[in-house]
Amino acid sequence: MNPALESLLADADLCVKCGLCSPHCPTYRQTADENESPRGRIALIQGWATGRLSLTAALRGPLDDCLLCRNCEAVCPAKVPYSRLVDRFRAETGQRRKPLAARALSSAVRKGLRHPTLAKLGRRMLDVAGHLPAGAAWKSLPPSGNPESWYGDHPAAGDPLAHAGLFLGCTAAVADAATVTAILGLLPRLGVGLSVPRNQVCCGAMDLHAGDAATAHALMSRNIEVFGERPLDAVIGFASGCSATLLEYRCHSETRAAETLSSKVQDVSRFLADRIPEERWDLAPLEARILVHHPCSLRNVCKTESSVETLLRRIPGAEVKTLPVKGRCCGAAGSYMIEHRRMAEAIRTETVDAILAQSPDYLVTSNIGCALHLRAGLQGRADIPVIHPVQLLARLQRV
DSSP states (O other), rough: OOOOHHHHHHHOOOTTOTTTGGOOOHHHHHHHGGSSHHHHHHHHHHHHHSSOOOOOOOHHHHHHOOOOHHHHHHTTTTOHHHHHHHHHHHHTTTTTTOHHHHHHHHHHHHHHHOOGGHHHHHHHHHHHHSTTTOOGGGGTOOOOOOOOGGGGEEEEEEOEEEEEEEOOOHHHHHOOOHHHHHHHHHHTTTEEOOOEEETOOOOOOHHTTTTTTHHHHHHHHHHHHHHHTSSOOEEEEESSSHHHHHHGGGOOSHHHHHHHHHHEEHHHHHHHHHHHGGGGBBBEEEEEEEEEOHHHIIIIIIOHHHHHHHTTSTTTOOOOEEEEETTHHHHHOOHHHHHHHHHHHHHHHHHHHHHHHOOOOOOEEEEEHHHHHHHHHHTTTOOOOOHHHHHHHHHOOOO
């Protein structure tokens, strides 16, 4: 057996098959199929790695169905590195036994979003996709942005508190320009200088989870180099899926530069909650019910979900609540909502029903994929703005 498979099995063998993870797995909750549970998938990986099971479409299907929400890791008593295990299985097997249509769609999504030169074309494609039966997530997209106006240095106003790098990710210009504009407007006013490197690239998460480890690691190396060139107090992410990936660069590269970058990464809400003193906030009152959705990546990897409520509770007059189905995945999972549309929509139903039961004036979430997915689920049922928490803070900050 080659060393890669031995290492894969070593991770898999940590699983004691207790099943405590199963109630927390979104696909198992939908199907009640053991193959669609974390321990079922681990058993499939063990069977394949030991040669007892062949790589067939039937074996591959449940492993591709996994959203990698990592809810299972959060409750696992044996601390099984489940996400690493699935990513490594996908890297070892590549695209073998994966349907041609699924391979083509995965490649198109990743390449369409990853390359800055395709950003405008990608946005046009998404606008067209919004009119297709499978394109609900892309209807009524927020305005796109021009990264050329974001790159460079944005000095702090007044006494500077810190200087941070801003990681944009591959969806900012296409679907999340409003959040970038809010950050570039708010943080300098609060005393935080920002640098937005031009040569930064996608965090690599989509390629990593699709089994293209070589491309993912190349993207990671580029970001490590770009952000490592600057003397920064922190590297801020605003899409929690990207922040989670950046935090784990140290797991994919043993270099000191990777460790340094990962140690500086903070989700923007955590950065604001930790770094900005109370006297610098001057938020206008807002008599509104604000419902907070916590993305899986913010809970299970960044582990900074409490920072969002801390910030929003600074708003005078606002009633801040956390979505009652806390701990449940909404089904977005990056490109999963496109590549596995039916399962993603089925998983989303519980979250949307819980949102409607609360009748909020605003729904805030810290990940653009979740925002798009939930906005699509709410269409035709309720007119609830779905925005990033920093957008709301930027609107209300008076100084």
